[in-house]
Amino acid sequence: MQHSTRIALISGAGRGIGAATALEMGRRGYHVVVNYLQNTGAAEEVVRAIEAASGSAETAQADICDPQDVEEMVDRLYREHGRIDALVCNANTVNPPFEPLLALSWSDFIGKVSGELAGSYFLTQHVLPVMRKRGEGRIVYVSSTAADTIGSVAAHSTAKAALNTFSRHVAGVAAQYGIVANTIALPAVRTDATTGVMNDQLRQFFQSRSVEGRLLEPEDAARSIALLADDFGAAVGQVIRVDGGFDVLDQQLHTMVAHFE
Ligand SMILES: NC(=O)c1ccc[n+]([C@@H]2O[C@H](COP(=O)([O-])OP(=O)(O)OC[C@H]3O[C@@H](n4cnc5c(N)ncnc54)[C@H](OP(=O)(O)O)[C@@H]3O)[C@@H](O)[C@H]2O)c1
Numbered sequence: 001m002q003h004s005t006r007i008a009l010i011s012g013a014g015r016g017i018g019a020a021t022a023l024e025m026g027r028r029g030y031h032v033v034v035n036y037l038q039n040t041g042a043a044e045e046v047v048r049a050i051e052a053a054s055g056s057a058e059t060a061q062a063d064i065c066d067p068q069d070v071e072e073m074v075d076r077l078y079r080e081h082g083r084i085d086a087l088v089c090n091a092n093t094v095n096p097p098f099e100p101l102l103a104l105s106w107s108d109f110i111g112k113v114s115g116e117l118a119g120s121y122f123l124t125q126h127v128l129p130v131m132r133k134r135g136e137g138r139i140v141y142v143s144s145t146a147a148d149t150i151g152s153v154a155a156h157s158t159a160k161a162a163l164n165t166f167s168r169h170v171a172g173v174a175a176q177y178g179i180v181a182n183t184i185a186l187p188a189v190r191t192d193a194t195t196g197v198m199n200d201q202l203r204q205f206f207q208s209r210s211v212e213g214r215l216l217e218p219e220d221a222a223r224s225i226a227l228l229a230d231d232f233g234a235a236v237g238q239v240i241r242v243d244g245g246f247d248v249l250d251q252q253l254h255t256m257v258a259h260f261e
Helices: 016-027 040-052 067-081 106-134 154-175 200-207 218-230 246-260
Strands: 007-010 031-036 056-061 086-089 137-144 179-186 239-241
Touching: 007 016, 007 067, 016 031, 016 040, 016 056, 016 086, 016 218, 031 040, 031 067, 040 056, 056 067, 067 106, 086 106, 086 218, 106 137, 106 154, 106 179, 137 154, 137 218, 154 179, 154 239, 179 218
Parallel strands: 007 031, 007 086, 031 056, 086 137, 137 179, 179 239
Antiparallel strands: none
16 A cells, blocks of 8 residues: 655664654654664654654664565565655664774774675665655665775775765666665764764864864754755765865865965
């Protein structure tokens, strides 16, 4: 049966950027599917918050790196709702290893790269055919400005750069079926993933490259992701930076340093 309410499936929506995006999509009138891995309480809390704001939502436990889990989740959603209108590939499947390149083990490196791609790959493969049946849909991949950064984030940068390229391939295929895919690239955002690694020096680094002099909050990211997932006009297959000014301020700082050297 096909329901009239639009359905948004958000991976890793129990916490952080995914949770904030779920709330934002709920406000925009979607029935939100809050996917998560193991933290049932956090996912249920997101559903309650959406409902408290007069929206509707449900949880969906599934390991998005497991093709069978993804297939079962997507099949169930299609059976129960008859449609998926928006897919946000957001889950932080593997925390980045921060060892310097020469100390980085192959297993940590490839674990990050393959974990990053697996979730987006399996979700895309299973959700695209569902969207194709209706000839419309929107997919957003959550990437990072780290894709263009050099430093002790080699695994993370490589993983996100690969995601960017993958998303452009998806966009090319999806466009033939009336489906729009785009990617958002974020700088450091205050979530569980960054709390443990963000020392004062790093915090100052990011704050000095922000127009508002602060780290981005999940809600900052969520507004832009929801816009892309809902209706962002004619952008197709783009990697869009939403970085609070990081790019321009960073370049300006480097130019100033070079000028005075
Ligand atoms: N935070 C940043 O600074 C930053 C910057 C740029 C880009 N990003 C990107 O933004 C996205 C979200 O990051 P975040 O910082 O919000 O993450 P987070 O706070 O660590 O939240 C991770 C979420 O992903 C879920 N998850 C993890 N593995 C999963 C799996 N295999 N299957 C299903 N769900 C899974 C977790 O579920 P449980 O709650 O059940 O564990 C949780 O809901 C990631 O793609 C990340 O790379 C983050």
